Each structure stands twice: as structure tokens, then as C-alpha cells.
Amino acid sequence: MSTIQWFPGHMAKARREVSEKLKFVDIVFELVDARLPISSRNPMMDQIIQQKPRLVLLNKADLADPQQTKLWQGYFQQKGFVTLAINAQDNKGVKNIVPSAKIALKEKIERNQARGLKPRAIRAMVIGIPNVGKSTLMNRLVGKKIAQTGNKPGVTKGQQWLRSGTELELLDTPGILWPKFEDAQIGKKLALTGAIKDQLIHLDDMALYGIDFFARHYPGRLAERYQLTEEQEKELAPEILMTISQKRGFRDDYGRASEMLVFEIRSGKLGKYTLDRYEEYEE
Numbered sequence: 314m315s316t317i318q319w320f321p322g323h324m325a326k327a328r329r330e331v332s333e334k335l336k337f338v339d340i341v342f343e344l345v346d347a348r349l350p351i352s353s354r355n356p357m358m359d360q361i362i363q364q365k366p367r368l369v370l371l372n373k374a375d376l377a378d379p380q381q382t383k384l385w386q387g388y389f390q391q392k393g394f395v396t397l398a399i400n401a402q403d404n405k406g407v408k409n410i411v412p413s414a415k416i417a418l419k420e421k422i423e424r425n426q427a428r429g430l431k432p433r434a435i436r437a438m439v440i441g442i443p444n445v446g447k448s449t450l451m452n453r454l455v456g457k458k459i460a461q462t463g464n465k466p467g468v469t470k471g472q473q474w475l476r477s478g479t480e481l482e483l484l485d486t487p488g489i490l491w492p493k494f495e496d497a498q499i500g501k502k503l504a505l506t507g508a509i510k511d512q513l514i515h516l517d518d519m520a521l522y523g524i525d526f527f528a529r530h531y532p533g534r535l536a537e538r539y540q541l542t543e544e545q546e547k548e549l550a551p552e553i554l555m556t557i558s559q560k561r562g563f564r565d566d567y568g569r570a571s572e573m574l575v576f577e578i579r580s581g582k583l584g585k586y587t588l589d590r591y592e593e594y595e596e
Contacts, residue, residue, distance in 0.1 A: 331361055334438060338484055339421065340366045340414050344441030344450060347377035347398060348506055349589045350385040352499045353445055362440075366417045367394045368410070372446040374398035375405065381587035388591065401450040410454065411435065411480050434476070438484045444508045451475065454483060502588040507579050517554075520571035523578045524550040526588065534583045 335341075341362050346353040350371055355361075369389045374382055382398050389396045395417040399406035414435050415422065425432070441447045454477040475483045501522045504514045527534050528546060536546040539557045546553065558570035577583060 328357070328361065331438070331440060334484055335362070335365055338365070338436045338438045340368060340418055340435060340437045342368050342370055342410070342414075342437050342439045342450075343394075344370045344372050344439060344445050344447055346445050346506055346508070347371035347374040347382050347385070348587050349502045350389075351589045351594060352502045353442055353506075353508060355440075355442055358440070366421070368414050368417050368437075369394045369396045370410070370450070371396065371398045372401055372441075372450065375400040375403065376581045376585060378585050378587040381589075381591055384591035385587075385589070388594075399450075401446045401453050404453050407450070407453045411478075414481070434480055434482045436482045436484065442503075442508060451483060454481065505575065505578060505588065516575050517567060517571040520554055520574045521550040523574060524553050527578075527583060527586070528553070530590065531584065531586060538577070538583050 343354070343358060343362070345351075371377070371382060371385065377398075386396045386398065395413050397406055397409055397413045399410070401407060414437060418435065422432075439447055439451060455475045456477070477483055500509070501519065503509050505519050505523055505526075524535065528550070532546070535541055535553065535557075536543065539560055541553070541556060541560075545556050548556070554567060554570060554574070557574065558564065558567055561570060561573065563570045563573075578586075
């Protein structure tokens with residue numbers, strides 16, 4: 314797969330806007346996909362956010378490998394960030410966001426109390442790359458459909474303040490994605506989870522990548538889902554795809570088989586999985 318280049322002009326503008334709006338907020342909610350907590354972060358995020366308090370939200374945690382999620386939460390905590398695993402789609406863990414933000418802002422809140430300042434709503438900015446679930450989270454927090462959501466990366470546009478109860482005010486910002494996937498692996502991981510428009514990728518490449526990944530990290534899952542024998546699951550990815558295609562009645566239509574496999578991986582039909590393996594990132 315060639316290096317994916319995808320950096321529309323509005324992304325550069327979004328990065329500038331984020332930097333300018335930081336001074337208006339107390340805290341940044343950094344939203345990542347729990348299945349790829351590193352690959353779904355913008356590499357410039359630390360540079361942009363700098364010393365601003367941060368709450369790292371691992372979204373879609375229901376689709377991720379729970380053991381890996383625990384390890385990744387530990388990783389972010391070591392970096393000094395408060396973290397929370399959530400699933401915005403089903404509203405799981407969302408009610409813990411404000412209490413977690415208060416933990417991250419403990420020093421600031423105590424300083425304000427000591428100065429006799431009246432407590433006010435926490436002002437937060439939600440940042441995440443496209444398709445990580447930002448609009449869904451905003452809708453959950455505000456309790457009504459405010460953001461245009463969709464499974465198409467880059468649908469969130471514009472900027473607005475939104476009230477979430479009495480304790481939280483949110484500044485919406487467009488998703489930001491980096492200009493270039495320097496690492497082809499990162500591009501593949503993002504594509505497999507749907508963070509890149511399907512028109513920009515080859516689904517058969519994604520299917521083969523997914524087959525390889527599951528065979529290596531979650532042996533038995535492919536066999537169980539697609540009624541493969543142990544021997545069949547040990548074959549090379551193209552052979553496995555051919556077998557799955559036959560078994561599902563697609564015959565030699567590997568395009569359809571690839572599409573089906575990718576969508577089944579995305580929707581969790583092959584079980585919970587994490588593409589960013591903590592053990593591979595450990596220094």
C-alpha cells in the first residue's frame with residue numbers, strides 16, 4: 314500500500330484554530346480509538362496542547378481488547394494524563410467524564426477556591442482525528458443532537474460552544490489528521506478501523522492485513538467465525554481469503570469477500586481486538 318496522503322486544507326486551518334482557542338479552555342479532552350490508542354492520535358497533539366491539562370478518552374472501548382486497554386491507560390497515566398475508557402455510542406462511561414476532568418484540574422480548582430473565586434463550569438475542548446467518535450460524544454454530553462455525525466471522516470465542520478449540564482461547557486473543534494502517514498502500518502490500522510475514507514484504500518489490502526493480524530494475535534477467531542479448520546487458518550492470508558470467499562458463497566469475488574471481512578472486523582464480529590499492541594510500543 315502506498316503512503317496515504319490526505320490533508321485537506323480545512324485540516325491545516327483546524328490546527329491553527331485549535332492553537333488559537335486553547336486559551337479559552339481549562340482542559341482538553343483528547344479522544345482516541347481504544348483499538349489504536351497511539352495510531353489514532355495526531356502526532357502533533359502534544360506540541361499543540363503543550364502544558365494544558367488533558368483527559369485522554371479511549372473511545373469505542375467496547376470493541377477493544379480489555380487487557381490492552383488497561384495497559385494503554387497505564388501508559389497515558391505515566392505520561393501524567395488522566396484517562397478514561399468509554400463507549401460514546403452506548404453512553405458507557407460518559408457520566409465519568411466530568412469527575413475525571415475535575416481530577417485533572419484538581420490544582421486549578423484548589424487555587425481558585427483559595428482565591429475565593431466562585432466555582433464555574435469547566436470549559437473543555439474535544440480534540441480527535443476524524444471518525445474517532447467526536448460528534449457522537451458531543452451529542453451524548455450535550456444530551457441532544459447538535460453535531461452532524463456520520464461514518465464519513467471529515468463531516469464535522471465549524472466551531473461552537475455547547476453546554477453540558479451545569480458543570481461543563483464544550484468548545485467544538487474540527488477533527489485534525491496529520492499531513493502524512495509516514496508509517497504504512499499506521500495507515501493500514503486506521504484504514505481497517507474506518508478512520509480513512511474507503512474510496513482512498515484498497516479493501517482487499519485491508520482484508521489481507523486483517524487476516525494476518527487476527528491469525529497472529531488472536532488465533533482461532535478466524536476459524537470460529539468462518540468455519541475454517543486449524544490447517545486452513547495457518548495458510549497464507551490470500552489462501553485464507555479465498556477459502557472464506559468460497560465458504561460465504563462469493564466464489565471468486567474476492568472484492569465482495571474483502572468488503573464483508575473488513576466490515577465484520579470493524580463491527581466486532583470477530584471479537585474484541587486492539588491493533589496497537591502495548592508490548593510492541595514498550596521502550
